[in-house]
Amino acid sequence: MAAQGSSNTAQRILDIAERLVQTQGFNGFSYADIAAELNTTKASLHYHFPTKAVLGTELVARYSRNFQTALEAIEKKESDPLQRLRDYVALYARVLEKDRMCLCGMLASDYSTLPKPMREEVRRFFDGNEAWLARLLEEGRKAHKLRFNGAAGEEARALIGAFEGAMLIARSYDDPSRFESAANRVLARLGEG
Amino acid sequence: MAAQGSSNTAQRILDIAERLVQTQGFNGFSYADIAAELNTTKASLHYHFPTKAVLGTELVARYSRNFQTALEAIEKKESDPLQRLRDYVALYARVLEKDRMCLCGMLASDYSTLPKPMREEVRRFFDGNEAWLARLLEEGRKAHKLRFNGAAGEEARALIGAFEGAMLIARSYDDPSRFESAANRVLARLGEG
DNA sequence: GTCTATAGGTGGATAGAC
DNA sequence: GTCTATCCACCTATAGAC
Numbered sequence: 097m098a099a100q101g102s103s104n105t106a107q108r109i110l111d112i113a114e115r116l117v118q119t120q121g122f123n124g125f126s127y128a129d130i131a132a133e134l135n136t137t138k139a140s141l142h143y144h145f146p147t148k149a150v151l152g153t154e155l156v157a158r159y160s161r162n163f164q165t166a167l168e169a170i171e172k173k174e175s176d177p178l179q180r181l182r183d184y185v186a187l188y189a190r191v192l193e194k195d196r197m198c199l200c201g202m203l204a205s206d207y208s209t210l211p212k213p214m215r216e217e218v219r220r221f222f223d224g225n226e227a228w229l230a231r232l233l234e235e236g237r238k239a240h241k242l243r244f245n246g247a248a249g250e251e252a253r254a255l256i257g258a259f260e261g262a263m264l265i266a267r268s269y270d271d272p273s274r275f276e277s278a279a280n281r282v283l284a285r286l287g288e289g
Numbered sequence: 290m291a292a293q294g295s296s297n298t299a300q301r302i303l304d305i306a307e308r309l310v311q312t313q314g315f316n317g318f319s320y321a322d323i324a325a326e327l328n329t330t331k332a333s334l335h336y337h338f339p340t341k342a343v344l345g346t347e348l349v350a351r352y353s354r355n356f357q358t359a360l361e362a363i364e365k366k367e368s369d370p371l372q373r374l375r376d377y378v379a380l381y382a383r384v385l386e387k388d389r390m391c392l393c394g395m396l397a398s399d400y401s402t403l404p405k406p407m408r409e410e411v412r413r414f415f416d417g418n419e420a421w422l423a424r425l426l427e428e429g430r431k432a433h434k435l436r437f438n439g440a441a442g443e444e445a446r447a448l449i450g451a452f453e454g455a456m457l458i459a460r461s462y463d464d465p466s467r468f469e470s471a472a473n474r475v476l477a478r479l480g481e482g
Numbered sequence: 483g484t485c486t487a488t489a490g491g492t493g494g495a496t497a498g499a500c
Numbered sequence: 501g502t503c504t505a506t507c508c509a510c511c512t513a514t515a516g517a518c
Contacts, residue, residue, distance in 0.1 A: 105483080123316050124402050126511060140484050142513065197398065201454075204461045205390065205398035209317050218461060246474065254455065254471040261394075261454020262447065268397045268411060278447040281439065285478070298501080319493060333502050335495065 101154050106144045108134060113155055118196035122152060122206045122214075149211035156217035159199045160224065163187070167228050177236030178287045184229070185279045188259050192272045201260040226252045236286075243289045258282055294347050299337045301327060306348055311389035315345060315399045315407075342404035349410035352392045353417065356380070360421050370429030371480045377422070378472045381452050385465045394453040419445045429479075436482045451475055 112133050116125035127138040127148070134141075145151035170183045191198055200221040207215060229252035236242030244251045262278035305326050309318035320331040320341070327334075338344035363376045384391055393414040400408060422445035429435030437444045455471035 103483095119401050121314065121316065121398060121402070123314065124399070127513090128510075136483095137485060138512085139486080139514080143483060146513085148512065201457065202398055204457045205314060205395055206317070207461045208312050209314070215461070222458060222461065245477065250470050250474065253458075253467060254451070254474050257455035257458050257467075257471050258447070258451040259454065260457060261452065262450035264394065264397045264453060264457070265415060265446075265450050268400045268408070268415065274446060274450075277443050278450050281443065281447045284438065296501095320495090321492075329501095330503060331494080332496080332504080336501060339495085341494065 101144065101150075103144070109141060109144055109151070110155055110158060113151060114159065114199060115194075115196065117152075117155065118191070118199050118202055121202055123209060149213065152211065153213040153217055156199065156203065156214055156221065160217060160221045163221065164224055164228075167224075177232055177239065177241045178283070180232055181236075181242070181283060181286065184232075185259065185283065188263055188279070189272065189275060192263055192266060192275050195267070195270075197267055198260060198263055201263060204260070205264075222256065225256055229255060233286075240289075242286050244286055255282065294337065294343075296337070302334060302337055302344070303348055303351060306344060307352065307392060308387075308389065310345075310348065311384070311392050311395055314395055316402060342406065345404065346406040346410055349392065349396065349407055349414065353410060353414045356414065357417055357421075360417075370425055370432065370434045371476070373425055374429075374435070374476060374479065377425075378452065378476065381456055381472070382465065382468060385456055385459060385468050388460070388463075390460055391453060391456060394456060397453070398457075415449065418449055422448060426479075433482075435479050437479055448475065 109130060112130050113125070116129055127141050131138045131141055141151075145154065166187055167184070170180050173180075173183070175183070188198065200218050203210060203214065203218045204222075207218065210218070226249065230248040233242060233244065233251055234248040237244065237248070259275075259279060259282075262275045266272055266274035266278075302323060305323050306318065309322055320334050324331045324334055334344075338347070359380055360377075363373050366373075366376070368376070381391065393411050396403060396407065396411045397415075400411065403411070419442065423441040426435060426437065426444055427441040430437065430441070452468075452472060452475075455468045459465055459467035459471075
């Protein structure tokens, strides 16, 4: 009854594809790579995901859903705004510890070569992050727990850029502490006062 | 007498390759793409750059040299630290206006698939930027023109990450103003007081 | 659902004529 | 320095048996 893309095998395919995209980019992996790791054939993969574009689109959609779920989990803890920000940063740090880049940060660099449906999903990811962060920032400022100037939405965008960029470069040095250091500077600044 | 890589043709090849890498990544372009644009053949390109790894390495080396030259030009103007920072940001903005990503930011996302000599050149680029920025930051702080906490080197790293990340995401929205906005927030914070 | 086999295309790279 | 021709590996994708 379930759609093909939601079977167990499909999920295992997505798991492997996800790691490959996060480490090598969308143009840096192939069906053959996945097939080898799953001990199956390329043709079998095409049964579950007829084209690479479909696979990629479902990949980002799933990643976005999981990320949103993680954001909701942070909110449920009802901790203070600065702690929620720390939890948000920890989501990035956990990805980096697995020697991966944020899926959508990686896809942002592949953006010009992506099929249109993937582009839209990538944007949706950033839009969702921005909206969540902006709400948190505004709430934190009103409660005098977070300090920043100007529009919360713009600060949110700047934060996302800073985190994605810090992640990107930390990977080039195989040194997660570079991300931690940059993120902590940001948190310290926002928590001042 | 000059090495092959420094002929006029070689430079034109590098110009085209540079744009292609900045827009599509190192794995997103081919000798065929360059040949088509130059109205020549793939075989001819291999005369100038025997392998793609060699081409890529010379590409990053040239980019780094040009960037360092631009940094020295900023220093020669002997403007105040905040203005020099603005000039630094303008280097990024000019790349983005051409719908390109910073070459080394793009290569950072391809990092795991790059030949070793390219990796080293990419790191050298970031190291050079960090050193230049750290000197500027420290000088600006001593002159009470720039305000930030902690080590200048760490602040420099955070800035580079923030700029690269803002660039990366701005490209996904085809909206350079996203970069400008994020960069201006950073500059405003550093210039406070 | 998975397999074998294969199509049709493109990748980087080389040999050898001019 | 540039060309034609070619190699071989790899790519995404499909047909059809099981």
